[in-house]
Amino acid sequence: MKAGILATARTMVDIWPRKKEMSSDQEQLKLPWFYQVLHNFYIFLLGLIAAVFYPYISRFYAFSPASLYSSSKIKQSNQRPKIWIHGASAGEIGAALSLCSCLRERYPHSYIVCSAANPDGKRMAQEILAPLVNEFISYPLDLSWVVSRFLDFIQPDIFITMEAELWPNFLFSAKRKGIKCYLVSGRVSQQTFYWTQKIKNYWRNVLLSFDTLFMADQLSYERVLKFGLPEDKVLLLGNIKTDALYERKKKSQPERLAQNLGLAADLPVIVAGSIHKEEEELILEAFDKVRKMVPQVKIIIAPRHLDCCSQLVQLFKEKNFAVTSLSKLPADEEWEVLIIDQMGVLFDFYGLAQVAFVGGSLCKNMRGHNILEPAIWEIPVCYGPYVASFQEVASVLKSKGLSRVVHNSEELAYAWYQGITDTEWRKNAQMEAHHYFAQAGRITEKVVDIITKDWEQSRNA
Numbered sequence: 373m374k375a376g377i378l379a380t381a382r383t384m385v386d387i388w389p390r391k392k393e394m395s396s397d398q399e400q401l402k403l404p405w406f407y408q409v410l411h412n413f414y415i416f417l418l419g420l421i422a423a424v425f426y427p428y429i430s431r432f433y434a435f436s437p438a439s440l441y442s443s444s445k446i447k448q449s450n451q452r453p454k455i456w457i458h459g460a461s462a463g464e465i466g467a468a469l470s471l472c473s474c475l476r477e478r479y480p481h482s483y484i485v486c487s488a489a490n491p492d493g494k495r496m497a498q499e500i501l502a503p504l505v506n507e508f509i510s511y512p513l514d515l516s517w518v519v520s521r522f523l524d525f526i527q528p529d530i531f532i533t534m535e536a537e538l539w540p541n542f543l544f545s546a547k548r549k550g551i552k553c554y555l556v557s558g559r560v561s562q563q564t565f566y567w568t569q570k571i572k573n574y575w576r577n578v579l580l581s582f583d584t585l586f587m588a589d590q591l592s593y594e595r596v597l598k599f600g601l602p603e604d605k606v607l608l609l610g611n612i613k614t615d616a617l618y619e620r621k622k623k624s625q626p627e628r629l630a631q632n633l634g635l636a637a638d639l640p641v642i643v644a645g646s647i648h649k650e651e652e653e654l655i656l657e658a659f660d661k662v663r664k665m666v667p668q669v670k671i672i673i674a675p676r677h678l679d680c681c682s683q684l685v686q687l688f689k690e691k692n693f694a695v696t697s698l699s700k701l702p703a704d705e706e707w708e709v710l711i712i713d714q715m716g717v718l719f720d721f722y723g724l725a726q727v728a729f730v731g732g733s734l735c736k737n738m739r740g741h742n743i744l745e746p747a748i749w750e751i752p753v754c755y756g757p758y759v760a761s762f763q764e765v766a767s768v769l770k771s772k773g774l775s776r777v778v779h780n781s782e783e784l785a786y787a788w789y790q791g792i793t794d795t796e797w798r799k800n801a802q803m804e805a806h807h808y809f810a811q812a813g814r815i816t817e818k819v820v821d822i823i824t825k826d827w828e829q830s831r832n833a
Contacts (some may be wrong), residue, residue, distance in 0.1 A: 421626040423792055449813055451506075453731035454530040460489045462496040462715070463742055467557060468664075470615035470816040471532065472504040485526060487511040489537070490713055495630070499716045514539040523549055530827060535559050542580035552711055553581055555586040556819055557611045560595040561739070561760050570624035576600050583826055584677060586819050588613075589764040607822070611765070614809055617719075617748045617793070617817040624766055626723030633701065633710070633724075635670070640726050640792045642671040645718045646741035646823070650817055651756075654689060654734060654781045660691070661785035663708070666792055672721050674712040675742070681713040724744040726798065727791025728754045729784060740766070740803035748773060748809055750802040752791040754778050773797070 419589040441673045455475060459465040465488055472484060488494045497508055512522040519542040529788040536559050546553050560568075568575040576599045579585065585601070588592040596606050632708050635641065637726045644655050644660070652675075659671050667789045675681055681697060687710050695709040698717070712718060722728055728746035732738045733756030740759030744767060753775040769775040778784040790797055 377702060399731075413559055421744065430823065446606065451480060451481050454485070455479075455530045455532065456482045456485045456487065456488045456526060456528040457505075457532045457534075458489075458537055459493060459497070459534040460537050461493040464488075464537070465493045465496045466500065466620070466719070466742075467613040467616045468497075468534055469500055469504075470612055470619050472501055472818070473619060474820045475823075476504045478824055481506075483723075485509060493672045495715050510543070516541040516545055519651060522544045530554070530823065532556055532823075536561075536564070536576060538542055543578055547581040551825070552583050552830060554580050554823060555587075557583040557613060558585050558592055558596065559588050559761070560592045561758070565595045565598075574600060580605075581737075583686045585820075585821060586612075609818055610812055610815045611744075612816045612819060613742065613744055614748070614812040615814065617744055618809070618813060621723075621748055624720045624723055626720065629720055630724055640666055641724050642669065642670045642729070642788050642792075643674075643718075643721050643725035644671060644728055644729045644747065645674045645722065645731060645746065647673055647684075648735070648738065650678050650735045650738075651731050652680075652684055653783065655729070655731075656691060656693075657689060657781035658784040658788060659709070661781070662788045662792070665789055669792065670708050670710070671703045672710045672712065672724065674718040676800065677714060678715065681711050685711050720743050722749050722751070725749070725751055727752045727754070727788055729753075729778075729788070733758050743769065745774065747805050750805040752776070752787075752797055752801045754784060754787045754791070768808070772808065774801045774804045774808070783789045 413829055457468055457472065467484075468486070472486070475482065475484065482830050484500055484505045485507045486497050487509045488497050489511045494508065494510070497505070501508075509526075512519045519539075519602075523545055527552055529729050531546050532554045533556070535555075540556075542545050543553060564722065579596065579599055579601055582605070585596060587596060587606060587675045590608065593606060593608040597603065630637070642659070647655055655671075657675060659669075662669055673684065675684055685695055685697060693709045694705065694707050695711065696707045697711045697713045697741075699713050701710075712721060725746065728749075728751055730743045730746060730753065732789075733740040735756075736758060738756070738758045739761040739763050740755060741761070743753055743755055743759065743762050746768060753769065755775065755777065757777055757779060766775065766777075770777065776787050778787050
């Protein structure tokens with residue numbers, strides 16, 4: 373306890389701003405007085421939260437670049453360009469795969485740093501980006517003097533953030549230091565747009581810190597323009613997740629995975645991915661209905677959070693299902709329910725399915741998860757009505773007959789049953805998915821072309 377208090381105190385002393393850092397921040401942040409007050413309140417509130425909840429927050433964000441001193445090669449490296457790529461969680465990190473691959477191909481001698489804002493994202497980054505990235509770090513807490521020290525230590529030439537990770541102090545500081553900043557596969561949800569419009573001019577200044585914003589969909593593109601940004605600064609190219617999924621699919625080996633699990637080629641398999649606690653009972657009820665109609669069916673379930681795995685296993689055991697976990701295979705007994713208790717493998721398991729369900733979509737407080745992951749395997753996909761994070765994609769897939777919206781366990785069971793037995797639906801899904809992804813691909817190259825051109829022009833200026 374005492375050691376923990378002392379460690380917290382040392383850290384808070386280390387992150388406390390020097391006088392010159394505070395004055396520099398105030399002098400260079402060109403905002404009207406009202407937004408200066410608002411920005412100062414944001415800094416004060418974030419600093420207070422950091423001080424009070426340091427032991428918890430330090431699991432997600434870094435307070436000082438001191439943790440990087442052992443990796444002095446970051447600062448000493450003369451490799452150029454030095455590129456910092458950031459994604460909040462596993463989904464954004466997965467989407468960065470094609471981006472890292474393309475940048476590494478374009479700049480073989482570049483130095484690439486990758487950061488994530490939660491433990492799942494960090495694990496995902498180390499698993500799938502290891503051959504492409506030089507260093508993995510924690511993202512700095514968004515206090516101006518903290519991010520300033522990180523940027524001075526790492527000295528990136530290019531900063532790329534994925535989807536919706538907008539931290540004002542980081543972006544203001546990076547812009548002041550002349551770092552090229554880009555938002556890739558940018559998304560602005562209805563809820564985010566509603567709240568940010570209340571302080572529109574402040575967020576306009578934040579967005580102007582980017583050199584270019586590459587938006588993922590039409591709605592997000594239109595919402596960003598309503599902040600008053602120049603049209604040539606905002607580009608609608610689409611979501612690079614399609615390219616990243618192609619990269620992952622090429623490396624995946626579903627036949628080998630099926631063999632390791634002892635699954636016959638003609639065995640009907642359902643995969644339910646990114647399932648939240650509130651959806652567990654619905655999944656159980658739906659599978660119980662399908663099992664009565666198709667006795668040989670098996671289901672593979674990936675909880676959104678790994679700490680839910682043990683209670684999910686117990687839930688199915690109480691209902692007399694033959695259930696096991698991935699970490700306990702090979703099991704001596706036959707299973708009909710397999711719980712994935714490992715990070716970063718769900719995508720490969722979608723390749724085993726005849727039909728899939730994507731969770732985080734059946735309750736009002738949810739926003740959905742990546743429905744493109746199962747869709748790229750050219751199978752029918754089901755999800756609930758709450759998919760704000762993928763609204764435009766969901767509408768397109770549904771219009772093509774590739775996906776269906778379900779509202780309860782009865783509808784989900786019926787959709788699963790049709791996905792297993794209706795060969796016409798599966799054939800249509802295969803055809804439409806192939807056509808959709810063929811049209812949506814190669815976005816990453818366009819993004820990297822623009823970034824490359826900007827970087828070369830700034831270097832030669």
